[in-house]
Amino acid sequence: MTTINLERLHNRLDRGAAVAAAAAHAREQAEAAAVESRAQPDDAALSARAARLRAASNALAPRANIWSAYCATLRTFAKKHGVTV
Amino acid sequence: MKKLDTTRAKIADVIAQLSAPDVTGPSHAELTADVREQLEALADKGAGLFADGVTQVAQGGMFAPLSEPIEYAGSHKSIPDRSDRLAAALSVIQDSMISRAERATALIVYAVGVDVVLAKFAPALQDMPDALDAETRAQRTAELNRDLEVLERDEELIIRQIEAAGGEWDPRPGQRPQFAVLIEGDDV
Numbered sequence: 001m002t003t004i005n006l007e008r009l010h011n012r013l014d015r016g017a018a019v020a021a022a023a024a025h026a027r028e029q030a031e032a033a034a035v036e037s038r039a040q041p042d043d044a045a046l047s048a049r050a051a052r053l054r055a056a057s058n059a060l061a062p063r064a065n066i067w068s069a070y071c072a073t074l075r076t077f078a079k080k081h082g083v084t085v
Numbered sequence: 086m087k088k089l090d091t092t093r094a095k096i097a098d099v100i101a102q103l104s105a106p107d108v109t110g111p112s113h114a115e116l117t118a119d120v121r122e123q124l125e126a127l128a129d130k131g132a133g134l135f136a137d138g139v140t141q142v143a144q145g146g147m148f149a150p151l152s153e154p155i156e157y158a159g160s161h162k163s164i165p166d167r168s169d170r171l172a173a174a175l176s177v178i179q180d181s182m183i184s185r186a187e188r189a190t191a192l193i194v195y196a197v198g199v200d201v202v203l204a205k206f207a208p209a210l211q212d213m214p215d216a217l218d219a220e221t222r223a224q225r226t227a228e229l230n231r232d233l234e235v236l237e238r239d240e241e242l243i244i245r246q247i248e249a250a251g252g253e254w255d256p257r258p259g260q261r262p263q264f265a266v267l268i269e270g271d272d273v
Binding site: 002003004005008009011012019063066067069070073074076077078081 | 248255256258260261262263265266267268269
């Protein structure tokens, strides 16, 4: 008899969703900062902030991808055992 | 996190061993046996072609064991479109050329001899990666899969410890889901 640990399943999916949301937020911030920096090209502080936010966004993107892939396998596996999430 | 990295390095090592040529096979012996089997089949075919050629000579004809009339499977006039007729004709010619090439190979292998052809290929076969024999390979694969499962269960336990301590972690590419969420008898 095999069953799915629903608590852990949801916990892992929530973690994946949190990383995806953080990555999306970081990307939006980086894009907004880049627009702002382009509008004021002489502002070194804005340029540094844009670079920092871009680096943060770039760091989160692969994490979001790997979580997305892992969550997809969790969903597929759970579905095979009759649990749709 | 160091424990997780260490376990994951071991997992990567086992996965690498599972895809190594000595485990995926075939061995030189298997490869040579496969080639020999195919060469022997070709030699058999070649012997038949040679006999056909001799029969042609006996009937006053030429020794031409590769000759065959090109025949259409159906009347090309039954195909209304001209380009379809051309495609059908080219297909027949192509099939005929492949068939002749196969028969020429068969005749050469028969004429030269399986052992001679195999001896010619031997250095090339030896240059290919060797593998364990089939039985040892199956045992080794099963052993590595068991090792992998033990390590993946360890990985999952370490992840749970990190989670319990409020820490962050990221999945490993290819991390299998069952060790996290499958309850089989006792919790895994």
